[in-house]
Amino acid sequence: MRSIIRKTAVVAGMAALLLGSAAVGEVQAQEPIKVTIGWAPPDITGVFKTATNFFEKSAQDANQHGFQVEVITRAPTSHLAFAEQVAIIEDFIQRRVDVIAVSPSEVQTVRSALAAAGEAGIPVIVVNLLEPIEGLDIASYIGFDNTQGGMVSAYSVADYLGGPGVLGTGTEIEAKPGDYLDLEFWQKAYADLSEEERAKVQGKGAIIEGVAGGFYSTARLNGFREVMEQFPNVEIVGNTCAADWNREKAVRCTEDFLQSTGQDLDFIWAASNEMGLGAMLALGNADRLQRADQPHEAGDGKIAVFTNDVTPESVDQIANNGIIAETTHGFADWGWFGTKFAVQLACQEEAPAQFDIRPRTVYVANAREFYPDPQLPDIDWDAIRANCKKNG
Missing domain, CATH: 3.40.50.2300 (Response regulator)
Known part of the structure; x- marks a missing residue:
């Protein structure tokens, strides 16, 4: 009788151990996927403040669906501080952020820094531009003509x-x-x-x-x-x-x-x-x-x-x-989709090569379609997470 009880206890213990391992595995599978985005606008006032706000809003939305997205925003002291923006991009490369998003103060001034990001294997999203920058491998352009x-x-x-x-x-x-x-x-x-x-x-x-x-x-x-x-x-x-x-x-x-x-x-x-x-x-x-x-x-x-x-x-x-x-020019869209595309790229998923925000007229009759609550589509973060191939 004692033998039967002892065997039963051993079997129960093994079962508990196996169940415990499965539970641990389930917890690990549900740990948030970390994505760090380096965002380099030409300044942090006006339109770029709006874009930055929506980069962060989109990140907050992602973080409710199994991600841990951090947007690191750094901007030069003015639109004319070209060297500062280059240094910011270089710093993002040194930090090994997952994705760099940049709105160039001027296109030519950031060419070498964006080329260096590509050489380091960091995908780049260029914001405020649709026209491809010749000679650079840019993952996605978000902007307008x-x-x-x-x-x-x-x-x-x-x-x-x-x-x-x-x-x-x-x-x-x-x-x-x-x-x-x-x-x-x-x-x-x-x-x-x-x-x-x-x-x-x-x-x-x-x-x-x-x-x-x-x-x-x-x-x-x-x-x-x-x-x-x-x-x-x-x-x-x-x-x-x-x-x-x-x-x-x-x-x-x-x-x-x-x-x-x-x-x-x-x-x-x-x-x-x-x-x-x-x-x-x-x-x-x-x-x-x-x-x-x-x-x-x-x-x-x-x-x-x-x-x-x-x-x-x-x-x-x-x-x-x-x-x-x-x-x-869709600054809320820049941030909202900028974070989405950055997460997709970090997850080794496809993001649009070009995302065209068509310029259009805003006047008194349609102004409130844009702010304080711009009309932006929901993002299916659960689907992005399910297909995510990012490790760590």
């Missing part, structure tokens, strides 16, 4: 100055909630416009660009001018003023415009959000800001502001009629 961004802004201005659209006194085009007022929308609206109808688009404006001669600034400027040339009675007064993507410098540019052009301006187009907010501030201080809820009359001294980018701050200004229209 900067030339198209400038073109969309120009069509918004043309609409405001008398062309068809949603902003001015020209022929009204119906736009339903959720519609994309992108380049295709505007080109279709203006495709059959007669010379007489184009001549009705009238006004004078000034331009605030970013870094003079830089890739992003030049592309947006070229796109804006390409569209404006279709309207013979729209005049760009004087030279563009380069404000280096900086709000305070844009204030000074606008003050210079006010001194040099008197009552002549109908609009200012600033090639970025920060500069547009600077223009708005200067015009407000001078009691020259044209509000969207007030009728525009040529020669009344009021100046409308148009700009590019879209952040929570500028959406508030659009919703409150301070900025007439702005072209969104």
Whole structure:
């Protein structure tokens, strides 16, 4: 009898041991998968603050589904501190982060650092760009066509100055909630416009660009001018003023415009959000800001502001009629999908080679589609984790 009891106890003990081992294995299988992302924007204000916030929001979402994602954000002191951004990327390489995401201050300045990341076996995501960087093996591009961004802004201005659209006194085009007022929308609206109808688009404006001669600034400027040339009675007064993507410098540019052009301006187009907010501030201080809820009359001294980018701050200004229209470049999307693609790459899964965020017009009627709660799709983190091949 004692033998039977002893054998039974041994069998029970072995069973418990086996079950215990299985339980340990299950716990180990459920341990979170660690992913470290090095994110190097050109600064940490305005649009890049928004992008950074959504890199982190997406990471928090992933961390509720079996991941332990850390986003390390480091930015240079200004858009012009090119060497600092290179040093940041080099530091990420030394840290052996899993993925590097970067929005280059200028493309050429980061070439060697991104090449070094590739040589170290670290996948790179380039944000704020769709055009492939020749000679580099970039895992994924998230961005938009900067030339198209400038073109969309120009069509918004043309609409405001008398062309068809949603902003001015020209022929009204119906736009339903959720519609994309992108380049295709505007080109279709203006495709059959007669010379007489184009001549009705009238006004004078000034331009605030970013870094003079830089890739992003030049592309947006070229796109804006390409569209404006279709309207013979729209005049760009004087030279563009380069404000280096900086709000305070844009204030000074606008003050210079006010001194040099008197009552002549109908609009200012600033090639970025920060500069547009600077223009708005200067015009407000001078009691020259044209509000969207007030009728525009040529020669009344009021100046409308148009700009590019879209952040929570500028959406508030659009919703409150301070900025007439702005072209969104999808900064929330940059961060939301940036983390997703980084995790996929770290997991040795495929990520899109190019992810196009089509520039489109934001104005008072659709502003709240973008902030404070931008419309972003859910990410299936469980599926990404199930297919993840990352070790450690």
